[in-house]
Amino acid sequence: xxxxxxxxxxxxxxxxxxxxxxxxxxxxxxxxxxxxxxxxxxxxxxxxxxxxxxxxxxxxxxxxxxxxxxxxxxxxxxxxxxxxxxxxxxxxxxxxxxxxxxxxxxxxxxxxxxxxxxxxxxxxxxxxxxxxxxxxxxxxxxxxxxxxxxxxxxxxxxxxxxxx
Numbered sequence: 117x118x119x120x121x122x123x124x125x126x127x128x129x130x131x132x133x134x135x136x137x138x139x140x141x142x143x144x145x146x147x148x149x150x151x152x153x154x155x156x157x158x159x160x161x162x163x164x165x166x167x168x169x170x171x172x173x174x175x176x177x178x179x180x181x182x183x184x185x186x187x188x189x190x191x192x193x194x195x196x197x198x199x200x201x202x203x204x205x206x207x208x209x210x211x212x213x214x215x216x217x218x219x220x221x222x223x224x225x226x227x228x229x230x231x232x233x234x235x236x237x238x239x240x241x242x243x244x245x246x247x248x249x250x251x252x253x254x255x256x257x258x259x260x261x262x263x264x265x266x267x268x269x270x271x272x273x274x275x276x277x278x279x280x
Contacts, residue, residue, distance in 0.1 A: 138168035138175075145178070146200030148236065149191050149258070156197065156259065159185030167202040172279045174203045178215070181270040188259040196256035198236040205234040206278040215239055215273030217262055225262040229275055237275065 126132060144163050147156050160183035167176035178199070182188075189195065205212075213229035217239070227239040239257040253261035257271075 136170075138170045140166045140168045141202070142166050143176075143202040145202075146236075148198045148200075149189055149195040150198060150232070150238075150256075151191060151195050154190035154192075154195050154259070156189035157187045159183050159187060161186045165202075167275075169203055169279060172206065174201075174205075174275070174277055174279050176202055176213075176275040177273075178213075178275060179270065179272045182265060182267055184267045186265075186267065188265045191259060193253050193255070193258055193260050196238055196258045196261075198232050198238050201231075201235055201237060201275070201277075204280045205231055206280045208232070208234060209277065212237060212277040213273050213275035215271055217241070217257060218270045218272070219263040219265060220269065223263065227257060227273075229273060231277070234280060239271070 143165050145165055147158060149155055162181040162183065164179040165177065167174055208231040210230045211228055212231060215227045215229055217225045217227055219225065225241055226243045228242045229237045230240055232238045241254050241257060241262050253263070255261060259265065
């Protein structure tokens with residue numbers, strides 16, 4: 117819920133204080149690909165995403181654990197994943213958050229979230245694996261990058277950006 121700014125002459129009341137207090141709301145992000153081909157689907161994934169907005173600042177928590185009926189899409193390493201934002205952004209920027217990509221019980225890769233459009237973000241793999249081993253595929257996250265995804269794998273992170 118967007119928060120309305122103070123206006124000159126307004127009095128402090130309980131109702132007005134409630135209007136300026138951010139309220140967290142759940143959202144299920146759209147999941148697309150850069151080309152629109154081989155679109156993935158959440159299936160029975162556990163989705164725990166929420167956001168709040170204060171003025172034009174949006175803060176979001178993103179957590180998805182893939183399930184046995186999750187489809188990762190068929191685009192391979194050339195069709196990068198994109199996730200929908202809870203609120204449209206003011207502009208595209210290259211850094212709006214940080215994510216952990218858990219591609220197995222022991223493998224975690226870090227990524228930087230960046231806006232592909234004002235309504236979609238993508239994840240740019242920014243490091244090697246935490247165990248020091250190399251990453252199978254670098255670049256943007258997709259069905260095969262950083263590694264082949266499976267049930268129990270997950271994406272977790274936070275976002276901060278300016279709303280339109």
